[in-house]
Amino acid sequence: MNKKNSDKSVAEKIDDLAKDTVSSIESGNNPDVTFPLRGLSNVYFDETQKMVKLGDKTQTRNFFNVGQAKKFMQTFLVARVIKELVKENITAPIRSIYYNTKHTIGDTSEETWEDQSESDPIIEDLEITLGSLREELHVRAGQKGSMVGNLTIIDAGDTIDLRKMGSGGWSIPSIVEKDIIKFKECEADYILFIEKDTIWSRFNEDKFWKKNNCVIMHGGGQPPRGVRRLVRRMHDELKLPVYVLVDNDVYGLYIYSVIKQGSINLAFESERMAIPEARFVGLSSFDQEKYKLPKNVTLKLKDIDRKRISEVLAYPWFKKKQWQDELKHMVEKGVKLELEALSAKDFKFITEKYVPEKIKNKDWLV
Amino acid sequence: MNKKNSDKSVAEKIDDLAKDTVSSIESGNNPDVTFPLRGLSNVYFDETQKMVKLGDKTQTRNFFNVGQAKKFMQTFLVARVIKELVKENITAPIRSIYYNTKHTIGDTSEETWEDQSESDPIIEDLEITLGSLREELHVRAGQKGSMVGNLTIIDAGDTIDLRKMGSGGWSIPSIVEKDIIKFKECEADYILFIEKDTIWSRFNEDKFWKKNNCVIMHGGGQPPRGVRRLVRRMHDELKLPVYVLVDNDVYGLYIYSVIKQGSINLAFESERMAIPEARFVGLSSFDQEKYKLPKNVTLKLKDIDRKRISEVLAYPWFKKKQWQDELKHMVEKGVKLELEALSAKDFKFITEKYVPEKIKNKDWLV
Incomplete structure (x- = not known):
């Protein structure tokens, strides 16, 4: 693991944060902590790196400031728990951290947190300040x-041969950093990322990964951080191209977009999560005609779909002509298409024809 | 596998259904198919078997009946696809079956289905009529x-040692019948079924299953059919008691209730899914006082919670005094409690104290 972000380094960085504060108090100053500002106002698309990134606006929290003192306290409350987790080498979900640190302050009736919506952003603040992934x-x-x-x-010391994982497969854990997940023998030529578990099961049942020498994975809809991070690590360290297979609707496009460029909410993590080279193999809004699918397997666009598409059309990373054509065609046709609709041909069409041909013919969007 | 429900038998039973219909037509009669009626009006609690079951009310669909002819056609449309799936030895999700069988009828503008809410119940009808699990x-x-x-x-021919599955674990597939999943060496004394994935990860990280000689599983919230069926098979075939660990709220109680007695929607499957001996180890509404948890980690009951609790109080399977006490105490206190709240003690309290002591002291509800 990168020394800068190793466990030791996290503990050290938390100590440094605390020491700075103490010495600031001792020298009679008003201690402060400075964080990059998160949210849309400080997010931009980096044209060189081709990903959503956090800008350089910051905010400062002062201890001696009625409006900021509580957040200041909360920051150190969470930092203390994280140091404990690192020291004991255990992990905890954000909800448990909330409960663990929730208590009444001194003799007051004031709580450290009212609810979890207060503690989650503090964890994100610390991620950025400490320069460490959650x-x-x-x-x-x-x-x-x-x-x-x-x-x-x-995985955590156990060797797992992903060629022998039956019909279920290996469950992708939440934390997939190098000290937990290591890569060994890999013959695979690429990663196929599939939006839906039920479609993934079709690919596994047909042993698609064996016939086409690849790795197949799904994230149960919108993929959680662990899945995104694992795809990125495999892409970087195993040099595997990533093909994304999603529904032809705004939700599917959003999943692709997050894998590719990162998300606005987690813009500070794009450099370790986003994969600008990720290839979109479908579904495309041109697929219904192209594969002569019956019209009645399409679904009518709703107003909310049209609204979202017009937003997506304005994203800098969808400005390329091919993406504009793709999205405009969806609006013109007025319909969306789910992966399951390909079974109107036959159940194995997606594994035996659709995906292999798309990849063979380089029929994808980037 | 039970010969009666083997693949061959399913195909045979579909053939029988079709042959009956054809011979009925040939002899000039009005062909019909009779199904048990589903829904609340034909569901009851079997006091001997201690599970939710389907009654003996039936409904008949006639081919020569304007109101029933379409459903009659739909039944055979799905039956045909199921026979194909069985014959080709492939599986498909209900959504793909919907798309696969959706088409325009002859020269009319009539569709075989308008949407999936029409095809799903037909699949359930066939499950009951053919006496086969989905x-x-x-x-x-x-x-x-x-x-x-x-x-x-x-699993599908691959040997999987669940003692060596790292931090992620084995993903439980949707179909876990005997021809796919077989049990080999088992030393485990019991199954711990955990509502939430994040809590399950705590148990796996602490190697709870190793220290306490058991199997730990979760179903990502409300468990899907595959998870329920697998717990039941392990309970039956490996003779393992099942302990259920859920939030102390109506959603958690419902999950326990479904594992134990089956659900109203799937009453026809209770005999192959329900586990009346399943033991509820928590969270209990008495736990906050018992374990001296701070009051501020409880969550106020909402009106919808109170309404659901009054419904649950009336369920025949919660009529025992201990369950009535449990539920009434929740209402009196006016709060609910999440599993994560136990981390107010410390992060490992749940794995090192709470669950081991509950099991050791037989401190559970049945």
């Missing part, structure tokens, strides 16, 4: 998603 | 949930 702070998110394919990994 | 009809549901523990299984 996972490196030993903070877990939910666990969704499965993986199989021509690859062996080590 | 899984035996090769119909898949979603895939959620993970498992690890002192047990080796075979």
Whole structure:
């Protein structure tokens, strides 16, 4: 692991934060902590790196300031727990951290937090300030998603041959950093990321990964952080191209967009999560005609779909002609299309024809 | 596998259904298919078996009946696809079956289905009529949930040692019938079923299953059919008691209730899914006082919670005094409690004290 972000470094950085504050108090000053500002006002699209990034606006919290003292206290409350987690080498989900640090302050009736919507942003603040991924702070998110394919990994010391994981597959954990997940023998040529678990099961049942020498994974809809981070690590370290297979609707496009450029909410993590080279293999808004699918398997666009598409059309990373054509065609046709609709041809059409041909013919969008 | 419900038998039973219809037409009669009636009006609690079951009310669909002819056609449309799935030995999710069978009828503008809410009940009708689990009809549901523990299984021919599944675990597939999942070496003394993935990760990280010789699993919230069926098979075939660990709220109680007695919607499956002996180890509404948890980690009951609790109080399977006390105490206190709230003690309290003591002291509800 990068020394800068190793466990030791996290503990050291928390200590430094605390020492600065103490020495500031001792020298009679007003201690402060400075954070990059998050949210839309400080997010931009980096044209060189091709990802959503956080700008350089900051905010400062002072201890001797009635409006900021509580947040200041909360920051150190969470920092203390994270240091404990790192020291004990255990992890905790954000909800448990909230409960663990919730208590009444002194003899007052004041609570450290009213609810979790107060503690979650403090964890994100610390991620940025300490320059560490949430996972490196030993903070877990939910666990969704499965993986199989021509690859062996080590997970928490256990060797797992992803070629022999049956119909279920290996569950992708929330924390997939190098000290937990290591990559061993890999013959795979690429990663196929599939939006839906039920479609992934079709690919696994047909042993698509064996026939096409790849790794297949899903994230149970919108993929959690662990899944995104794992795809990125495999892309970087195993040099595997990433193909994304999602529904032809705004939700599917959003999933692709997040994998590719990162999200506005987690803009500060794009450099460790986003994969600008990720390739969109479908569904495309041109697929219904192209594959002669019956019209009645399409779904009418709703007003909310049209509104979201017009927003997506304005995203800098969808400005390329091919993406504008793709999105405008969806609006013109007035319909969306789900992955399951391909079974109108036959159940194996998606695994035996659709995806292999798209990849073979380089019929994808970037 | 039970010969009666084997693949061959499913295909035979579909053939029988079709042959009856054809011979009925040939002899000049009005062909019909009779189904047990589903829904609340034909569901009851079987006091002997201690599970929710389907009554003996039936409904008949006639081919020569304007109001029933379409449903009659739809039934055979789905039956045909299921026979194909069985014959080709592939599985499909209900959504793909919907798309696969959606088409315009002859020269009319009439569709076989308007939407999936029409095709799903037909699949359930066939489950009952053919006396086969949906899984035996090769119909898949979603895939959620993970498992690890002192047990080796075979999944689709691959041997999987659940003692060596790292931090992620094995993903529980949707279809877990005997021809796909087989049980091998098992030292485990019991199954711990945990509502939430994030809490399950705490138990896996602490190697709870190793220290306490058990299997731990979660179903990602409300468990899908595959998870319920797998717990039941392990309970029956490996003779393992099942302990259920859920939030102390109506949602958690409902999850426990479904595992234990079955659900109204799937009453026809209770005999193959429900586990009346399942034990509720928590959270209990008495736990906050008992474990001296701070009051501020409880959450206020909402009106909707109170309404649901009054419904639950009336369920025949919650009529026992201990359950009535449990539920009434929740109402009196006016609060609910999440599993994560136990981390107010410390992060490992749940794995090192709470659950081991509950099990050791037989401090559970049945």
